[in-house]
Amino acid sequence: MIKVKDKTFKVLIGSFEIEQRVKDIAAAINKEYENKNPLFLGVLNGAFLFLADLFKHITIPCEIGFIRVASYRGLQSDGNIKNIIGLAEDLAGRHIIVVEDIVDTGVTATYLFEEIEKQQPSSLRMATLLFKPAALKKPIHPDYVGFKIEPAFVIGYGLDYDGQGRNLNDIYVLNET
Numbered sequence: 001m002i003k004v005k006d007k008t009f010k011v012l013i014g015s016f017e018i019e020q021r022v023k024d025i026a027a028a029i030n031k032e033y034e035n036k037n038p039l040f041l042g043v044l045n046g047a048f049l050f051l052a053d054l055f056k057h058i059t060i061p062c063e064i065g066f067i068r069v070a071s072y073r074g075l076q077s078d079g080n081i082k083n084i085i086g087l088a089e090d091l092a093g094r095h096i097i098v099v100e101d102i103v104d105t106g107v108t109a110t111y112l113f114e115e116i117e118k119q120q121p122s123s124l125r126m127a128t129l130l131f132k133p134a135a136l137k138k139p140i141h142p143d144y145v146g147f148k149i150e151p152a153f154v155i156g157y158g159l160d161y162d163g164q165g166r167n168l169n170d171i172y173v174l175n176e177t
Contacts, residue, residue, distance in 0.1 A: 002172060004165045009155060009172035013147055018129070018157060018171065021146040022050065025127055026057030028144060029097065037061045038095040041087075043112070044068040045166070046101030049158035050129040050146075054099065065089050069108055091119035097144075101158045102130040104151070106138035113140070130154065130171070149173075 001010050029038070037060075042051035044066050055064060067086045096116060103109050109126060116124055127144035135151035155161045156168035165172070 008175045012173040013171040015169040039063045042099045051099045091121045096121045098126045100128040106136045106140040110138040
């Protein structure tokens with residue numbers, strides 16, 4: 001158990017298990033995108049650790065960029081999406097892989113896909129470390145999923161609680177007992 005601010009969390013997924021899944025996702029991407037030079041777009045701030053670890057295992061020619069959107073305040077998504085910040089690359093005809101830390105309601109992911117598709121990429125896929133299918137409000141299904149989890153609040157490995165906990169190596173779930 002750990003305490004972050006005023007909440008207590010317990011380990012949900014350990015760092016070794018995370019490392020193995022990241023390698024598996026990288027292997028799948030390496031196979032599928034051979035000779036395609038994909039552009040990885042990491043969604044800040046949460047996906048930076050996942051993308052960094054994933055990128056270490058990508059062996060094909062590729063590029064990387066970062067974008068930023070936000071929809072969380074405290075423990076819940078407030079549903080308000082900000083504009084995409086940092087999308088400077090021309091995406092027309094490119095193979096794009098959006099890298100997210102978590103797909104929860106699907107609102108942010110749907111918004112991102114709609115905005116990116118306006119630039120007519122050759123292909124558009126998503127890799128996410130965590131996916132909460134039971135929490136979806138929009139019909140989105142990531143192509144590469146690290147772990148499917150129940151709709152509980154999680155922190156660690158890039159995910160935060162009011163800015164804290166991103167530096168934790170494991171993924172923790174809110175302890176509600």
